[in-house]
Amino acid sequence: MDSKIIKLSIIFFLLFFKANAVEFNGKFIQGHFILGKTSPNSLIKIDDKKVKVSKEGFFVFGLDRDRKFDVTISVTNSNSNKKIIKKVLKRKYKIQRIDGLDEKKVTPPEEVYNRIKKENNKIGKARSINSDLDFFKNKFIMPVDGIISGVYGSQRILNGKPKWPHYGIDIAAKQGTEIKASGSGIVTMSEGDLYYTGGTIIMDHGHGISTIYSHLEKLMVKVGDKIEQGEIIGTVGSTGRSTGPHLDFRVNWFQTRLDPMSIMN
Numbered sequence: 536m537d538s539k540i541i542k543l544s545i546i547f548f549l550l551f552f553k554a555n556a557v558e559f560n561g562k563f564i565q566g567h568f569i570l571g572k573t574s575p576n577s578l579i580k581i582d583d584k585k586v587k588v589s590k591e592g593f594f595v596f597g598l599d600r601d602r603k604f605d606v607t608i609s610v611t612n613s614n615s616n617k618k619i620i621k622k623v624l625k626r627k628y629k630i631q632r633i634d635g636l637d638e639k640k641v642t643p644p645e646e647v648y649n650r651i652k653k654e655n656n657k658i659g660k661a662r663s664i665n666s667d668l669d670f671f672k673n674k675f676i677m678p679v680d681g682i683i684s685g686v687y688g689s690q691r692i693l694n695g696k697p698k699w700p701h702y703g704i705d706i707a708a709k710q711g712t713e714i715k716a717s718g719s720g721i722v723t724m725s726e727g728d729l730y731y732t733g734g735t736i737i738m739d740h741g742h743g744i745s746t747i748y749s750h751l752e753k754l755m756v757k758v759g760d761k762i763e764q765g766e767i768i769g770t771v772g773s774t775g776r777s778t779g780p781h782l783d784f785r786v787n788w789f790q791t792r793l794d795p796m797s798i799m800n
């Protein structure tokens with residue numbers, strides 16, 4: 536073969552390969568955040584869900600705490616259609632059993648059921664926003680300096696009843712400690728007094744990635760504010776159902792709750 540033809544076919548192969556390449560930043564482990572990059576204009580599906588691809592080719596998704604099956608990532612562009620299958624590694628979560636508790640402390644009183652339902656709907660709406668922002672592609676930071684007193688995925692079994700797993704990380708810090716925005720984004724909720732989470736801020740970082748800051752003493756932002764990473768959004772408190780000053784920090788990919796540690800690494 537003519538060396539020119541060989542060269543041309545190598546170039547063609549490289550171009551073709553590049554057009555099909557998909558890179559992942561993140562580990563395929565339960566609860567993890569995964570950032571993907573592909574060629575712009577590709578269509579990406581995670582399992583059966585179509586996800587947004589940014590102008591630069593970034594997309595994002597997350598794996599549920601208890602996900603037991605493989606993830607299928609379908610990549611379609613003008614010259615190909617392929618499926619990537621990834622195994623999801625399982626994790627062991629902390630389980631704590633406490634028996635002999637006063638029943639009133641285990642279940643909320645009936646008169647607050649409606650309030651809780653309304654508040655959960657509001658939170659769910661904020662988490663379902665699918666904006667074009669692409670701040671999710673930048674590394675996130677710890678919102679407060681403090682001691683991690685609660686980890687993602689842990690679960691308490693009170694009087695034999697399994698409670699909701701803990702989906703955030705708890706960072707113990709002094710009352711009034713300033714809280715920084717973990718990533719740049721737009722404030723989608725700022726509520727002073729929710730039943731469980733007290734003073735609560737939700738931020739949208741794009742493509743379904745949101746962060747939640749709970750039990751705040753002071754809220755310093757309002758819905759619609761554009762916030763840069765590191766900006767002060769409020770202060771640590773112990774509002775809502777909380778036993779002492781701390782920040783409960785959460786990350787979601789739509790309704791899937793992710794381990795906040797996985798977006799900071």
Ligand SMILES: [Zn+2]
Nearest residue numbers: 685703705783
């Ligand atoms: Zn917490």
